[in-house]
Amino acid sequence: MLRGIFDSHCHYDDEAFDPDREEVLGELFSEKSPVCALLHACTDEKSALYGIGQAAKYKNYYTSIGFHPEACDRLPADPIAVLEELLPRSEKIVAVGEVGLDYHYEGYDRELQLRLLRDQILFAKAHDLPLIFHCRDATQDFLDLLHETRPRGVVHCYSGAPEVAREIVEMGLYVGFTGLLTFKNAKKVKRSFAEVPLERILLETDCPYMAPEPFRGRRCRSDLIEYTARCGAEIKGIDPQELIDAARENILRLFGIDKI
Ligand SMILES: [Zn+2]
Numbered sequence: 001m002l003r004g005i006f007d008s009h010c011h012y013d014d015e016a017f018d019p020d021r022e023e024v025l026g027e028l029f030s031e032k033s034p035v036c037a038l039l040h041a042c043t044d045e046k047s048a049l050y051g052i053g054q055a056a057k058y059k060n061y062y063t064s065i066g067f068h069p070e071a072c073d074r075l076p077a078d079p080i081a082v083l084e085e086l087l088p089r090s091e092k093i094v095a096v097g098e099v100g101l102d103y104h105y106e107g108y109d110r111e112l113q114l115r116l117l118r119d120q121i122l123f124a125k126a127h128d129l130p131l132i133f134h135c136r137d138a139t140q141d142f143l144d145l146l147h148e149t150r151p152r153g154v155v156h157c158y159s160g161a162p163e164v165a166r167e168i169v170e171m172g173l174y175v176g177f178t179g180l181l182t183f184k185n186a187k188k189v190k191r192s193f194a195e196v197p198l199e200r201i202l203l204e205t206d207c208p209y210m211a212p213e214p215f216r217g218r219r220c221r222s223d224l225i226e227y228t229a230r231c232g233a234e235i236k237g238i239d240p241q242e243l244i245d246a247a248r249e250n251i252l253r254l255f256g257i258d259k260i
Pocket of ligand 1: 011041
């Protein structure tokens with residue numbers, strides 16, 4: 001059985017977990033679970049309070065603070081002032097995220113997204129924190145901003161081309177892979193996974209979304225990373241446990257977590 005899975009990107013505050021949230025977390029943090037730690041990916045102020053609360057309750061539950069681009073329609077008057085106020089509330093806030101650009105849906109103001117992302121990158125740099133990046137259908141604007149601001153962090157749920165993955169790695173960033181890697185039509189993601197060196201790969205779920213095969217379309221949870229790891233290990237020609245261990249060490253290094 002595989003051990004030591006650190007899920008670097010999860011959303012247990014999602015309503016999909018309303019019926020049995022604490023039961024699921026209890027199972028994930030139990031003795032016999034393959035999962036050893038979780039990092040909450042924050043989306044807005046309410047989500048930040050959830051993460052801070054769970055970090056206080058569970059030993060190996062870490063959290064981020066930040067405003068997702070989809071939160072652009074419900075931003076406080078001064079988002080950065082809110083982050084400044086939240087940061088001292090927990091020593092287990094290890095990242096600013098998830099932040100980024102999402103041009104998939106019309107209607108999200110792109111100028112506002114760009115300004116919010118830039119401000120949050122500057123906030124993270126001022127506090128020497130890494131970032132968790134979300135980028136959807138906005139690759140060029142995203143890369144331009146990364147080149148300009150040179151932050152530390154991870155590009156999560158990577159679904160792009162190998163060339164872009166290489167560019168991201170060359171900037172010193174990490175690349176996060178979800179259950180998307182296991183999808184039968186995800187040839188490009190598999191090629192990108194092959195391209196990223198082992199010491200830059202993070203494993204994650206993005207749960208409740210992105211459940212790996214053979215659970216595609218169902219509610220995802222952190223122990224399903226096992227399936228993503230088995231798929232990734234086959235691509236790299238290594239043992240699944242070796243991939244899980246390498247990804248966990250990368251997560252600890254990036255987010256400055258000493259021990260779990
Ligand atoms: Zn997410």
